Amino acid sequence: MRRVDLTNLDCPEPMFLAYREFGKMSQGEEVEFIMDNEVCAYNSYKLIKNSGNALVTIMNDSNGIYRLRVIKLRDFRSII
Numbered sequence: 001m002r003r004v005d006l007t008n009l010d011c012p013e014p015m016f017l018a019y020r021e022f023g024k025m026s027q028g029e030e031v032e033f034i035m036d037n038e039v040c041a042y043n044s045y046k047l048i049k050n051s052g053n054a055l056v057t058i059m060n061d062s063n064g065i066y067r068l069r070v071i072k073l074r075d076f077r078s079i080i
Helices: 013-024 038-049
Strands: 002-005 030-035 054-060 066-072
Touching: 002 013, 013 030, 013 038, 013 066, 030 038, 038 054, 038 066
Parallel strands: 002 030
Antiparallel strands: 030 066, 054 066
């Protein structure tokens, strides 16, 4: 699984970067986004989940690190 470190960035930059990476993912690909901003992490979760094209989980640890695990379910680029 590929990991993308989006810590030490001001919101909303991690959210935009995560969504851009999500758009580049292939069907079945799994990526973990690592963030240290709670608001941005949960907004990223909602944005990707509401796309309807991903299975998304979010976890946080005692150090204030949020991990979004994303599996892309469909790749609309292959349909066009």
